[in-house]
Amino acid sequence: MDSIHWDKPYPFCANIQVEPKHIDSLGHVNNVVYVSWLEHCAWQHANSLGIDLNDYHRLNRAMVVVRHELNYLASAFAEDQLIMATWITQSDLRLKLRRQFQLIRPADGCTLLRAATDFVCIELSSGTPKRMPPLFAEAYGKALQLQA
Numbered sequence: 080m081d082s083i084h085w086d087k088p089y090p091f092c093a094n095i096q097v098e099p100k101h102i103d104s105l106g107h108v109n110n111v112v113y114v115s116w117l118e119h120c121a122w123q124h125a126n127s128l129g130i131d132l133n134d135y136h137r138l139n140r141a142m143v144v145v146r147h148e149l150n151y152l153a154s155a156f157a158e159d160q161l162i163m164a165t166w167i168t169q170s171d172l173r174l175k176l177r178r179q180f181q182l183i184r185p186a187d188g189c190t191l192l193r194a195a196t197d198f199v200c201i202e203l204s205s206g207t208p209k210r211m212p213p214l215f216a217e218a219y220g221k222a223l224q225l226q227a
Contacts, residue, residue, distance in 0.1 A: 083162065083188065086181050089225040090164030091127060093120040095182075097159040107154035113192055114147060117180055120163040121196070124178075128218035138212045139203050142176060146197040153191045159184055161191070167223045172216040174200050174208055 095116055103109035125131070125142075135141045155161060162183050169177035175197065182192035202209040211219070 083183055083185060085164055085183075086193070087166050087168070087179070087226060090166060090181070091120075091124040091222075093123045093163045093165075095119075095161040095163055097155050097157055097161065099157055101155075102157050107156055108159075110149075110151065113149060113151070113182070113194070116163055116182070117147070117149075117165075117178075117194055117196060120165050120180065121178055124165050124167075124222070125218075128222055130215060130218050134214060135203065138214065140209060140212050140215065141201055141203050142198040142211075142215070143201050144196055145199050147194065148196075149192060149194045151192055153184075153189050155182075155184065155191050160186070166226055167219055168195075168226055170219055170223050172220050172223075173210050176200075176219055 097108055101108045101112045162185060164181045164183070166179050167176060168179045178196045178198070180192070180194040180196070181190055183190050199208050200211045200215065201207060
């Protein structure tokens with residue numbers, strides 16, 4: 080395939096290799112595995128924006144999932160090489176952030192999954208919603224501007 084057709088411009092992409100441990104009794108990737116891939120891709124993107132787990136602890140803040148929406152469109156199988164893309168598509172840059180995802184199998188260009196995840200910023204020590212620190216707002220704001 081010459082090019083991949085992403086739903087949106089400027090994706091952040093993470094490569095995924097399907098391993099035997101990802102396969103369930105039906106012979107395809109188990110649905111729960113896709114959620115772990117969403118998390119992996121989101122963390123890789125956050126790291127590329129300059130945010131890591133050490134920052135979460137140092138700032139006593141974290142972006143936590145409050146909602147996942149997954150649309151399974153086709154199956155992935157052992158040995159498949161996949162690409163997961165993510166975009167920050169909404170954020171008030173105070174408390175809330177939304178990521179969208181698209182999973183493609185480049186070998187045939189098939190989109191296997193579209194998903195969205197809503198996050199809220201919390202204070203780690205209390206678990207209560209708190210305003211994003213400037214580091215988060217600036218980093219996520221730059222990524223959000225790409226989608227404007």
